[in-house]
Amino acid sequence: MKAVRIHEYGKETVLHYEDAPLPETGDDDVLIRVHAAGVNPVDWKIREGYLKELIPYEFPLTLGWDVSGVIEEAGSKVTNFQKGDAVYSRPDIARNGTYAEYVAVNSNEVALKPKSIDHNHAASIPLAGLTAWQALFHIAQLSQGQRVLIHAAAGGVGSFAVQFAKTRGAHVIGTASAGKHEYLHQLGVDEAVDYAGVQFEDVVKDVDVVFDTIGDDTLERSWKVLKGGGHLVSITEIPSEEKAKAHHVKSDFLFVQPNAEQLGEIADLVDQGKLQTHLEKVFPLEQTKDAHVLSQTGRVKGKIVLQVIE
Ligand SMILES: NC(=O)c1ccc[n+]([C@@H]2O[C@H](COP(=O)([O-])OP(=O)(O)OC[C@H]3O[C@@H](n4cnc5c(N)ncnc54)[C@H](OP(=O)(O)O)[C@@H]3O)[C@@H](O)[C@H]2O)c1
Numbered sequence: 001m002k003a004v005r006i007h008e009y010g011k012e013t014v015l016h017y018e019d020a021p022l023p024e025t026g027d028d029d030v031l032i033r034v035h036a037a038g039v040n041p042v043d044w045k046i047r048e049g050y051l052k053e054l055i056p057y058e059f060p061l062t063l064g065w066d067v068s069g070v071i072e073e074a075g076s077k078v079t080n081f082q083k084g085d086a087v088y089s090r091p092d093i094a095r096n097g098t099y100a101e102y103v104a105v106n107s108n109e110v111a112l113k114p115k116s117i118d119h120n121h122a123a124s125i126p127l128a129g130l131t132a133w134q135a136l137f138h139i140a141q142l143s144q145g146q147r148v149l150i151h152a153a154a155g156g157v158g159s160f161a162v163q164f165a166k167t168r169g170a171h172v173i174g175t176a177s178a179g180k181h182e183y184l185h186q187l188g189v190d191e192a193v194d195y196a197g198v199q200f201e202d203v204v205k206d207v208d209v210v211f212d213t214i215g216d217d218t219l220e221r222s223w224k225v226l227k228g229g230g231h232l233v234s235i236t237e238i239p240s241e242e243k244a245k246a247h248h249v250k251s252d253f254l255f256v257q258p259n260a261e262q263l264g265e266i267a268d269l270v271d272q273g274k275l276q277t278h279l280e281k282v283f284p285l286e287q288t289k290d291a292h293v294l295s296q297t298g299r300v301k302g303k304i305v306l307q308v309i310e
Contacts, residue, residue: 026104153184183278
């Protein structure tokens, strides 16, 4: 099969579109014929070696951990899927990924894809969607009427977070540069803050939840916008417990986990017309280098996808 693999860590030039063996499928795995693979910032972070202390990858490594496709084969212990099922997944990040014609995924990490959208759109959802879902609903336990500040609301994770928060009846404040405010309003924000034009902490007060997708200075300046008892959830760095205590708030770091049940709930929202996904650009698999360069600009609106089948 064709795959995009790396044989060493480095810049986008280490990405090679090449022949690769078909993935080996375990008894609990399904072999998915990949129709489309989503691109996420973690892909180029892994390519550059950011996670090498955490996960001992072996080369060559196929990148990409978002997929929409069709089951080609099911392992002997798989009872929940069969050949021909259209599925989507955010597979285990420690295994070879989805920038390929086929990927082997544990069937517990797979859900039926939303029926109302094509594979390109479905492939853009799992990783960023699960991240937003787990941060807002499982960690912060966001509830009706609460106020939530979502940083980088126009990004991959932020776009889903805004829409999920609205389904819970929260008051949503999103940050983005002014040119993306129309998009934020389409997503459903109640207030859009131009983080480049104002200091967000000067105009945002008394929020119950901050969802930090940026880190560094943005995280540091976020403590003061929380009300007492509020909750800061970061997906970019571990927030300081001392600072959380000093501000009388809770804090957590999230590293997204695969979850088929949650993907099923997200697929239902899509099919009910309550969740949209915006594709900034679709590249053919051969042009993965260009997709990484675009992702690394940090300016993407919505998602980038690699189309594997025409
Ligand atoms: N821990 C985990 O499990 C996990 C999971 C998913 C993602 N992440 C991490 O979370 C981060 C966000 O991921 P993503 O997929 O959403 O990234 P993304 O799609 O690349 O985010 C791009 C967006 O960020 C916005 N942005 C950049 N700087 C900003 C700032 N200072 N304030 C507000 N918005 C800003 C940009 O809007 P403008 O053009 O308007 O600036 C752009 O729309 C990445 O670092 C990623 O690696 C972690």
